[in-house]
Amino acid sequence: MSRRYALTAYLFLLPAFAFFGLMYYTPIVNIIANSFRTGPRADTFTGLDNFTRVLSDQAVHNSFVITLIFGAGTTIGAIVIGLALALLVDKPLHGRVVFRAALLVPYLTSVAIVGLLWRNILDPQLGILNRVLDSAGLPTQAWLNTNPLATIIGVTLWMNVGYTMVLFLAGLQGIPDVYHEAATIDGANGRQRFWRITLPLLAPTTLFVSVMSVISGLQAFAQAYIITGGGPADRTDLYIFHVFNVAFSARDFGYASALSFLLLLVIIAFTVVQLRIGRRGEVQY
Amino acid sequence: MLQRMSPASRIVSYLLLVIAGAVTVLPLIYMLSLALQTEAETLSADPVLWPESMQFGNFQELFKRAPFGNFILNSLIVAGGITIAHLVFDPLVGYVFAKYQFPLKNTIFLFLLATLMVPLFVRMIPLYTMMSNMGWINTHQGLIAPFLMDAFGIFLMRQFIQPIPDDLIQAARIDGASELRIYWKVILPQVKPAMAVLGLFTFVFQWNEFLWPLVATTTEEMRTIPVGLTLFNQEYFTLWHLTAAGSVILFLPTAVLFLLTQRYFVRGITLSGIK
Numbered sequence: 001m002s003r004r005y006a007l008t009a010y011l012f013l014l015p016a017f018a019f020f021g022l023m024y025y026t027p028i029v030n031i032i033a034n035s036f037r038t039g040p041r042a043d044t045f046t047g048l049d050n051f052t053r054v055l056s057d058q059a060v061h062n063s064f065v066i067t068l069i070f071g072a073g074t075t076i077g078a079i080v081i082g083l084a085l086a087l088l089v090d091k092p093l094h095g096r097v098v099f100r101a102a103l104l105v106p107y108l109t110s111v112a113i114v115g116l117l118w119r120n121i122l123d124p125q126l127g128i129l130n131r132v133l134d135s136a137g138l139p140t141q142a143w144l145n146t147n148p149l150a151t152i153i154g155v156t157l158w159m160n161v162g163y164t165m166v167l168f169l170a171g172l173q174g175i176p177d178v179y180h181e182a183a184t185i186d187g188a189n190g191r192q193r194f195w196r197i198t199l200p201l202l203a204p205t206t207l208f209v210s211v212m213s214v215i216s217g218l219q220a221f222a223q224a225y226i227i228t229g230g231g232p233a234d235r236t237d238l239y240i241f242h243v244f245n246v247a248f249s250a251r252d253f254g255y256a257s258a259l260s261f262l263l264l265l266v267i268i269a270f271t272v273v274q275l276r277i278g279r280r281g282e283v284q285y
Numbered sequence: 286m287l288q289r290m291s292p293a294s295r296i297v298s299y300l301l302l303v304i305a306g307a308v309t310v311l312p313l314i315y316m317l318s319l320a321l322q323t324e325a326e327t328l329s330a331d332p333v334l335w336p337e338s339m340q341f342g343n344f345q346e347l348f349k350r351a352p353f354g355n356f357i358l359n360s361l362i363v364a365g366g367i368t369i370a371h372l373v374f375d376p377l378v379g380y381v382f383a384k385y386q387f388p389l390k391n392t393i394f395l396f397l398l399a400t401l402m403v404p405l406f407v408r409m410i411p412l413y414t415m416m417s418n419m420g421w422i423n424t425h426q427g428l429i430a431p432f433l434m435d436a437f438g439i440f441l442m443r444q445f446i447q448p449i450p451d452d453l454i455q456a457a458r459i460d461g462a463s464e465l466r467i468y469w470k471v472i473l474p475q476v477k478p479a480m481a482v483l484g485l486f487t488f489v490f491q492w493n494e495f496l497w498p499l500v501a502t503t504t505e506e507m508r509t510i511p512v513g514l515t516l517f518n519q520e521y522f523t524l525w526h527l528t529a530a531g532s533v534i535l536f537l538p539t540a541v542l543f544l545l546t547q548r549y550f551v552r553g554i555t556l557s558g559i560k
Contacts, residue, residue: 112511
């Protein structure tokens with residue numbers, strides 16, 4: 001199409017320029033600028049103070065490590081369980097559509113529902129989980145006190161594995177049957193076909209799932225806000241929950257901005273590394 | 286279908302699926318049970334699986350204890366408003382990038398896609414300051430404005446508009462149709478299914494959104510359901526029957542949409558994977 005209509009194009013783009021300029025690019029500029037400022041309104045320039053403060057801030061270090069564990073746990077779990085479920089619902093079984101739907105349902109609920117419901121289920125006094133485990137002869141525990149981080153990783157997986165299952169299912173359905181048929185004729189068993197055909201050909205899906213999962217895991221907030229309050233003893237003080245408190249409880253917008261900006265850099269770094277590794281692992285048959 | 290499954294592997298598969306399905310669905314059924322229990326039942330040291338008699342009055346009680354009507358209205362206005370905005374803007378911008386040639390097109394598109402890498406937490410504090418300065422904290426417009434469009438929706442619409450033949454657009458131009466009319470009469474009717482998926486996902490996602498409404502509201506009356514419910518639970522932390530009743534209300538629209546349009550949901554998630 002000719003450039004005659006360039007003016008129309010710009011005209012149609014005006015709302016988008018205004019929106020992305022105001023609601024994305026201005027905030028990005030502001031958060032970087034605020035990182036070098038202090039005061040309740042983040043209006044006093046302090047140079048690199050916020051960043052040097054991060055270096056010696058034990059609470060931030062703790063929060064960062066917790067968040068890395070949380071991100072790793074939710075990502076590995078989402079891949080392993082999501083793929084296992086996808087393989088199951090991909091089989092020629094009656095009612096597989098119903099199972100797919102049932103496994104996806106938690107993903108469609110609000111994180112508020114997930115948080116509140118599981119806080120009740122896991123409660124040491126009122127909770128139903130320990131009663132169910134007890135009647136099944138399994139050991140009970142005060143989940144959020146004994147293993148708080150592992151427990152909120154589990155709750156997050158409960159919510160999200162249906163989503164990764166659907167992604168892996170689409171990936172599985174994109175693998176042409178001929179590869180499996182050829183391998184079967186050549187005498188490959190199910191396990192060999194999984195490791196040599198299915199898994200390598202799923203690499204793009206696995207890469208996408210792991211990138212998305214790391215990004216969302218590192219910025220998880222509601223699990224701490226709703227379920228644990230960051231405790232006990234800061235053992236679930238997820239990074240964005242920490243930033244939220246620095247910003248809106250301590251009213252330290254400058255420091256909170258610096259912390260947010262640093263996490264953004266970490267997320268970008270993780271994404272770049274994952275894409276690099278993913279490219280290297282790509283196969284073609 | 287490659288090969289017939291052996292009876293043994295069929296049984297094992299079913300068993301695993303039943304267990305997994307029970308783990309995902311039973312907690313939600315328990316939520317429904319809690320919503321219909323008496324307060325005493327929810328506080329029992331021996332948790333009740335299913336109530337003696339169903340307490341439908343819990344739902345009325347919830348509206349008496351909290352401005353739950355406001356919560357619902359706010360959620361409808363915010364999620365509905367954002368969905369409408371997406372359906373107005375995302376296809377239009379997607380159309381421009383699919384079918385127009387103009388200087389700096391690729392650069393502008395790159396800047397647009399770059400916003401996909403900007404999570405909400407990066408925008409949260411600057412947006413809060415901006416909304417405070419504008420007096421938009423604790424208003425519907427303040428809850429809606431940060432989410433009027435998004436790069437993924439635009440990208441998705443561009444993908445669906447690209448295959449529409451240019452000849453159709455040229456023919457309409459020769460017939461003297463205005464550019465806006467071409468968009469409205471030629472382009473939009475062809476991408477209705479994609480817009481349905483976009484609308485559905487935007488609505489459900491925004492209906493469930495938690496962080497921004499938490500940050501950007503200050504009074505009880507302006508809260509959306511997820512935030513209202515969470516803070517209600519914190520303020521009256523023992524009232525699990527009412528918290529569960531509120532959760533049921535929050536999940537109901539999504540559950541109905543999901544039952545009616547399950548294929549769209551699966552399709553939409555799959556689309557999110559083909560970036």
